[in-house]
Amino acid sequence: MIDVHKRVWLKAAALTVVASAALVGCGKKEEPAPAPAPVTEAPKAEPLKAAWIYVGPVGDAGWSFAHDLGRKAAEAKFGADLQTTFVESVPEGADAERVIRDLAQQGNKIIFATSFGYMEPMLKVAAEFPDVKFEHATGYKTADNMRIYDASFYQDTYMAGVIAGSMTKSNTLGFVGSFPIPEVLRNINAYSLGAQSVNPKAKVKVVWVNTWFDPPKESDAAQSLINQGADVLLQNTDSTAVLQTAEKNGKYAFGWDSDMSAFGPKAHLASAIADWGPYYIKSIEDVKGGTWKTERTVWGVKEGLNDLIKISDMVPAAAKTKVDEIKASLKAGTFEPFTGPIKDNTGKEVLAAGVQADQAWKDGINFFVKGVEGKVPSGK
Template sequence: MTDLRKRSLIKAAAASALAGSLLMACGKKEEAAPAPAPAPAAAEAPKPEPIKAAWVYVGPVGNAGWSFAHDLGRKAVEEKFGAEVVTTFVESVPEGADAERVIRDLAQQGNQIIFATSFGFMEPMLKVAADFPNVKFEHATGYKTAPNMRIYDASFYQDTYLAGVIAGTMTKSNTLGYVGSFPIPEVLRNLNAYTLGAQSVNPKITVKTVWVNTWFDPPKETEAAQSLINQGADVLLQNTDSTAVLETAERNGKFAFGWDSDMSAFAPNAHLASAVVYWGPYYIQAIEELKAGTWASKRTVWGVKEGLNDLIKVSDKVPAETVAKLDEIKAGMKAGTFEVFNGPIMDNTGKEVLAAGAVGDQDWRDKVNFFVKGIEGKVPAGN
């Protein structure tokens, strides 16, 4: 075969192959481009760990009184914040070395904020606060602070003034009784306010006192209340935490007041009203400040104006004109126009302790160490 013939056959084969390829390409469906791979889902931000908050109570929670009122405040925190806050409490903690051990243990457990709810917890909390600078410490009723420890308090003296107005109206003997815990300023100003309130409607009032040197001890409180009744007191007020004083008045056919929380159910015949404190609003604010990073060491004292204190469940035995007077005084307290400690005020030795025209401000109230005119006896030594 000649070279020319070979070249002709090769060209013919190449042309045939090319034609076949074009036919196959024309007869095949065009395939869609593959879809891009989906972007990976964004990872959810991890939920913040709940705040751990703890409370230390000087007495049992029970169903009335000081520790019960604070525990209602703790429950208000749980209701407000839900799973954002985990709360715990330790009850019946004695003031002193045991308190330091309990507060330290709560700090070591990772609680970010700890509330100690009795005056005698102040020094133990200060010690623990120095060792845990990243924990926030809050102390009820004290006066000492630290960079990570602050103070909160209620104006119970406003409640006791209102109770005094009722007592001065209801007494038949003109002798009132007062069961005191410790003769410290917060308790003395409550006693003095009670007396001033009673004298505002009945200048003949005198007040007898018995001091039990404890916050919660029902047998001691019962004994003190009975002693006052035996001395002629027919209306009793307490600065202790159980229902014992009120129940003792009930058994003796006398009158008394609930303290710290609504105690009307425990002695329906004796109960004239209950001096209460609502801690929930303060505790909620403290947690909100911790969450927002705005918590700062300071002293907070709230009262009737802020809705922390009140005198509730006034008995229908109290005359309508007295109830109207209470409403008027409360309105003044809320507006900031009514002051309980308004001079001149004399102590029971005749010494002027607040000049005419002067008002007992917070600094003055913090230093109360006397009985006003009308209270029998002397302030116990050691105050």
């Protein structure tokens, strides 16, 4: 028989072992759970850098103003994903080459040159920067990384001609021309064809200023046309001077490139405009999406780039109706202002009856159509 004292001692020892085991178990330090891996955000893509070069000041109307509205439309579309810059009043020639090269060196991945005379300088710089996309407005030469885009202003000027032919009292219309290049000759000829479609007696006089933007020269040219009997004026220059000169003389005129109705409300019959925003947005999307390719794009009324807007209440209802019909046909692609028979102002047929002019024909215009007085100057 086990001694009582021994049993007590054994029991106490057993309890001590159990307690010690429990204390060891309770006192075991648990390993901490592994910390979650830090969340690292993917590096944010740098914004695409795009630049524009303008031949005139941005101002508040005209060609460069219209292109800058297009730049702003692209900014609004892409927000922080697009960084834009522009340089205004850049002369065509050596200065343009220097500016275009500088914009490429600044890291711009697409550069828009918005005047005809920028073509050769841009072509030269494009060869030096194969990873940059270059776009030239109104030209005809391309490269692997340079393409061209243009507007069909002649569609606007045809409709303006319809209004001018309906409004004139003297049957003499005036046109202030910049340079005698196909782009401008198309507009003069379409203006005459539109006028003659409603008024066969209408004739067009042209004064050349050999500049895109020079308000004093434009004003002098407009005054010269008025002195020669012109009572409705149109221009292919970039300022509001022609419209303002017409208003001072109690004559009529049109806005050009952008809405100019506020600059000569008593003279303003309508404004021939270009909305460049949709094209610039498409072009930047092409670069961002890797689908940019060398091509020539010519948009007009059908694509929403060109339009004749703010037609005055002074314009007869019949002329407004005809313009509406023409505009609808242009949008539908069923009307081409340059459709034969068309003769030049010497009587020579330049487009046969029933034939619609193709782009090559329009690009090669070097003549005045019937109704336009004088000869096309040689040179630029």
